[in-house]
Amino acid sequence: MQAIELLHNRVSSARLESPAPNAEQLEVMYQAAARAPDHALLRPWRLIVLENEQLVALGEVFVQANLAKNSELNALQLQKIAAKPLRAPMIITVVAHITEHPKVPELEQLITAGCAAHAIELAAFAQGLGAMWRSGGMMFDNKVKQGLGLAENEQIIGFLYLGKSVKVRQVTPVDSADFVSTAKILNT
Numbered sequence: 001m002q003a004i005e006l007l008h009n010r011v012s013s014a015r016l017e018s019p020a021p022n023a024e025q026l027e028v029m030y031q032a033a034a035r036a037p038d039h040a041l042l043r044p045w046r047l048i049v050l051e052n053e054q055l056v057a058l059g060e061v062f063v064q065a066n067l068a069k070n071s072e073l074n075a076l077q078l079q080k081i082a083a084k085p086l087r088a089p090m091i092i093t094v095v096a097h098i099t100e101h102p103k104v105p106e107l108e109q110l111i112t113a114g115c116a117a118h119a120i121e122l123a124a125f126a127q128g129l130g131a132m133w134r135s136g137g138m139m140f141d142n143k144v145k146q147g148l149g150l151a152e153n154e155q156i157i158g159f160l161y162l163g164k165s166v167k168v169r170q171v172t173p174v175d176s177a178d179f180v181s182t183a184k185i186l187n188t
């Protein structure tokens, strides 16, 4: 796939099925992530790859995290929560790893982590794979962070669900005038 065609046509896939990306496809995605723009080359992110029983374990952690907030959830609600990570055969958790730096504030490091996540989505799509970036309350939950082994200076910036797309959506071109302007500098 040509680069511009990829950039103009990448879409997410909410419905994903097996197989999970193989080792070769994953390596292509990791190398793409590593090309995220990165002030001072801090590489302020890391990836945690989950599949099979680890997805089930993540669902269990989601259940415990939800129960800690609301002990009255019923069996059906808990079942739905436990099944969330099973919506794809693989999840890559993208973790921002923030360090103090005199020239690179936290925001820039988070942006780099986001760019790495997007590069993974692009590299997945370019290889004919499906991906969906998901977040939600679980991303910020301490039990989930502990379950995934995050350090104090780390935060989850997304769960990338990966697999084979059930259906690939066609993109409708947008009107770039909606979000592009020429400069109107105000001299105050």
Ligand SMILES: Cc1cc2nc3c(=O)[nH]c(=O)nc-3n(C[C@H](O)[C@H](O)[C@H](O)COP(=O)(O)O)c2cc1C
Binding pocket: 010, 011, 012, 013, 132, 133, 134, 135, 136, 157, 158
């Ligand atoms: C940081 C971030 C978090 C997201 N979280 C969710 C989510 O929890 N659930 C969801 O349906 N979409 C979420 N999305 C949006 C989807 O990944 C996707 O981009 C959106 O559905 C638009 O589809 P498209 O990528 O095909 O344009 C998130 C996107 C970003 C960048």
